[in-house]
Amino acid sequence: MKPWENPTVVGKPLPRVDGNERAGGTARYTMDVRLPRMLHAAILRSPHANAIVKKVDTSEAEKMPGVRAVISMNDPEGKAPWAIHPGTRKPVSQIFDPHCRYQGEEIAAVAAETQQQAWDAVRAIRVEYEVLPHVVDPEEAIKPDAPKVWEEGNQPWPPAKYSRGDVDKGFAEADVVVEHTFRTICQIHTPTELHGSVARWRGNRLQVWDTTQGVFAIQRGLAEWFKLPLADVRVIGPYMGGGFGSKLELGKYTVIAAMLARRTKRPVKLFLTREESFLCVGNRPPHILTVKIGAKKDGTLTAIDYRGLGTFGAYPNWTTTDYQARDLYKCPNVRSEERQVYVNTGTARPFRAPGFPQCNWALEQTMDALAEKLGMDPVELRLRNVPTVSQAEGNKPYSTTGLAECLRRGAEEFGWKEARARAKSDGPVVRGVGVAAGLWGYAGGPPSTVIVKLYPDGSANINMGAADLGTGTKTVMTMIVAEELGVPVENISIEWADTGTTQYTEPSGGSKTVVSDGPPARDAAAEVRKQLFEMASEQLKVPASELALKDGKIIAGDRQVAMGEIRAFAEQQVIVGVGTRKPNPPDQVIHPFAVQFAEVEVNKRTGEMKVLRMLGAHDSGRAMNLLTYRNQVFGGMVMGIGFGATERRIMDASSGRVINANWHDYKLPTALDAPAEVACVPVDPKDESNNLGAKGLGEPATIPSASAVANAFYNATGVRITDAPMSTSNIVAALNAKGNRG
């Protein structure tokens, strides 16, 4: 099925279908789940960055008022295997591991009648530690004499390498070469909704309410963990308050909640505190990246060399960052080498475009420097190197690429040339503009099954396994079905994220929810339509091909027939359509592209930077809902400002502890940090790789944001901030170093 040519619902700026309950307070999140006889749980965590737990004495805690269960490494279930090595696929730790490798690692858990009693009991647990030397800085950890996070050493595997062409020859052929080294901060997810679960057993059946981006991933994890059939594990994802990647995988807290529930034969609620969530539910790890780019005088790239040092904290985890270096620009000679190192900090988890903003920070600032050195407009330089095939994927053609159009239309709507011309770098308060491009490497696909049901009064129901993280998934899915069935949006209800009542889909992440779950929703609706038309055709004596649907009615020539008047439908009362996600075309590469522009004002005396305005020109294929599309773009920009300018997990090197593990000291961007003016230019190259024409937007919206701001900062000040964050103190230091305080 080809994408719609002239949709009437899809593409409109429809407010969220669940906006009322989200804004009005009636939406029921996991935190709101209260079950009769439910216990509350809390976890004791290691205060040390690296320590051996010699002894855990829970005897006093067990006697505390209201305490119903305490588990620790003293218990058989506490010894169950936990973290899995992504290479060997073998477990490398246990639930309550006697070796705690970062501050916040789990030592024991308590279930009690009240949350306060649980915390009191946690404090009454006595632990004997053998504190070991620690290392929390990747550049320290890679040194030969660094404290060892793991006995076998701090480098889990050899560096990841990639190369094509002949990079040395490429640099030799270059007229201009630039090279910079960059540092990115460790960013913490901290979604509005904390991480937590409610677990309940009924006989051998486990039911869990979870703050998750993917109920089926949690279901599978719990089924494997507790050795249960999938059908006996029901995971429900109520309303979600954001995840950003930190809620993709099974949390240890979920397993602990289920263990405590099994032990006590009562439901157990276990929510992490905000402070805990800073320690142990993931982060975007810091990177040190060196980028060297060579180009001809006309701007044609001849070579890119990309070197990185990354970490994933104390436990092994997948991460490389170089994809954009390989694929964003046409370049015959590319080489990358990325090393990973263990440090004694909480383990990384995927974070909105994992790896991509880091690479972009380095790559796009280097491109900016290259443009300057070439004396070219940065937009022009990028336009000169727009690729038409994916060099990273065997030169397969892109399904579509709107990168050039994003650059051109974005620059036009932003008033790039004019703004650049009026950039002001003298005096204490300066102004400048910057641009950065980006791409995102995934575009959804199977598996996903969606069911659509139509009722005789012309209303309908969507049954999907996906969550709505707050991104507007439910709204877009509703629009897809409304479009296909000619049913008013307000007459469509939706069920989501419940392994007991909905069908498998992958977790919502990677900008692939709409592009994975939308196509089968459309297929399911089309199947409903087909069945309805067969029934109607027979009764109305009109060929199915001449029937249409509008406003919940069947249109047959001049006649408008209510659906319920179709007797075969009324007799059956429901038409069910099942849609299964088809694979993407195998001979294409599907990438969303992004170009963002920023204008900043810098007070060189105070070091204050204001992002005056930003514009995002995005090729994410069709804008399914113009309103939530804009929301995503603007939200991505603000998160990018956080990544580049305000946020940073601060490790105390001497104690190995996080010293800003709370919302007061960890500086999330607020409304005052957001650009006063934002604009969004959707570029739609009419992609046909799925039946929607959409390619995914969530991640690309944040990938180039920090880089665009950094380039604007450079444009204003002539000083390049290579090491994030662009905080007041860092800005002052950088300007001081150049003797440029205005």
Add this chain to the structure above:
Amino acid sequence: MKPWENPTVVGKPLPRVDGNERAGGTARYTMDVRLPRMLHAAILRSPHANAIVKKVDTSEAEKMPGVRAVISMNDPEGKAPWAIHPGTRKPVSQIFDPHCRYQGEEIAAVAAETQQQAWDAVRAIRVEYEVLPHVVDPEEAIKPDAPKVWEEGNQPWPPAKYSRGDVDKGFAEADVVVEHTFRTICQIHTPTELHGSVARWRGNRLQVWDTTQGVFAIQRGLAEWFKLPLADVRVIGPYMGGGFGSKLELGKYTVIAAMLARRTKRPVKLFLTREESFLCVGNRPPHILTVKIGAKKDGTLTAIDYRGLGTFGAYPNWTTTDYQARDLYKCPNVRSEERQVYVNTGTARPFRAPGFPQCNWALEQTMDALAEKLGMDPVELRLRNVPTVSQAEGNKPYSTTGLAECLRRGAEEFGWKEARARAKSDGPVVRGVGVAAGLWGYAGGPPSTVIVKLYPDGSANINMGAADLGTGTKTVMTMIVAEELGVPVENISIEWADTGTTQYTEPSGGSKTVVSDGPPARDAAAEVRKQLFEMASEQLKVPASELALKDGKIIAGDRQVAMGEIRAFAEQQVIVGVGTRKPNPPDQVIHPFAVQFAEVEVNKRTGEMKVLRMLGAHDSGRAMNLLTYRNQVFGGMVMGIGFGATERRIMDASSGRVINANWHDYKLPTALDAPAEVACVPVDPKDESNNLGAKGLGEPATIPSASAVANAFYNATGVRITDAPMSTSNIVAALNAKGNRG
């Protein structure tokens, strides 16, 4: 699809799949639903059998502590139309009607912070009544000068008449004619679970948890009531604690709960008390029935004349009782005439086999009397008149009839001849045996849609719209899918009765749940199997026709392949099958048949009757689960003993009030009233009218029970109790009348 020939799961005596939670207290019934900020509601009801409400003063109630809303006929929504006339389809009353036509009719409702506050406020409502004369006895109500329940008179429509052949000629040809007049009591449903609802609005969407036998009926009723699309009304049926027909339709309490929730913008729980449930959620109304049967000397029936006077209380409702008189026995000449009359009592609702036990009580006692007069064994008399076609349905053939086999095998297993021979009628303590046959007139059909899902670990999920009233539906549905998919029963989970997540089916009632919802469940599972085999066939290079399923594995010759090893399945993660109930064969009549035997001991001095033992021989087609089958039969027998011997709503003629509206004074049979010995003989004539071979069991199990006991009483005492109940006092009176106290 033909019924299975050699099932391995179906037919076995499997304990209920939800037995643990039901017995262990973790099952969540509607009464257990507690929502944040939920209000509690109570209803003020008329204490009078017939009165005009002149004025309702709620001013004091509104000021009571905790009260959040009071509604009455003073409010616009209180004037909304309610009861619908089944003939004219027009509303005949309003929610809070100024004319209360029976004790218990609704006058006002209160929502308050606590249940106690709601009741306190109800008591503070001041009502001015104009009390009118009333009539509660049908035989009084039909007299010309009786108080009028409705202005247009107490007979809502002309008598319902049926006739075939020439009845007068039939009686003229008869060698023997018997005639008796019978009275049956008014039986109250009183399921263990009370009637109630929890209603919550979110914007314009209404969600209701309801004690209902059919969530889709409630959904439709609420959608019509509140003028909402079906998709915006979600009705959830949690675990059910019995309904017996009293929970088939939308209750006024449900609408009131939703009204109060809309008014207060808070969730509202409204449960009736046990006492209220005796007044206003239905009953099996009393009947006065006269049966006259003529027969040849050899027992061949020549004519049946059936006359009835019934009631449905104060509001019109469908009810005729004569179906068995028309169709149970071969008889060329049958005439029936049934009159209905209004009385000032609560309205009838369908009650397990509505009309059938009443008719059976009269018909089967008359057959017993006929056998005696003919000098024939009552089993023989019935065997002589077994029909092969449905005379009530245009002489269409039965799909199958096991009536003769029920009579023969039942008599054999009961030891009928021996027991009859040893019947003892002298002395103060006498013994006797009785038999009665019956049939049930419905056998399910469309609409019903069931979805089955299979997971790669070989576990499965059933998604059905039906409730499980306590009858074992979930267990039987699980067995059907286990049979079809070769998956262990314990690896199948089930979702039910939720209009948001399951598909349309008719309410569970009429013995048609398994026969309506079971066939599409099997079809859905077969569809899953077909899809799986297509995937497996391609991978294993074995034709689909040579594949089988067993223990959650695919059997391909010698190979046993785990389902998850089928790559196409693993890539899709779920296989979905949709089953839609096909119509029954149009050229057949599908009836379950029943024959029950009873042996009683009567102490003629005290009037005590003990039912020593009973046996039910049932042709309900295939016994889907031998354990729940027996449960149904034994439960039906005990309910029949209640109908014939212990239960009775007692109306006080002078006040028009129910004087035993509670479980203390209304005598439900207890374990001590149940037969000490029960047996069950499933007769399976291998029906092929649906793909299960089942015909339905719930109602036939109770239809002939009271009659069999009454006939046994006669056999023991020589006295026929025509007017139920066979209570101690009635027995003493009847024996006294015959001068037979032993």
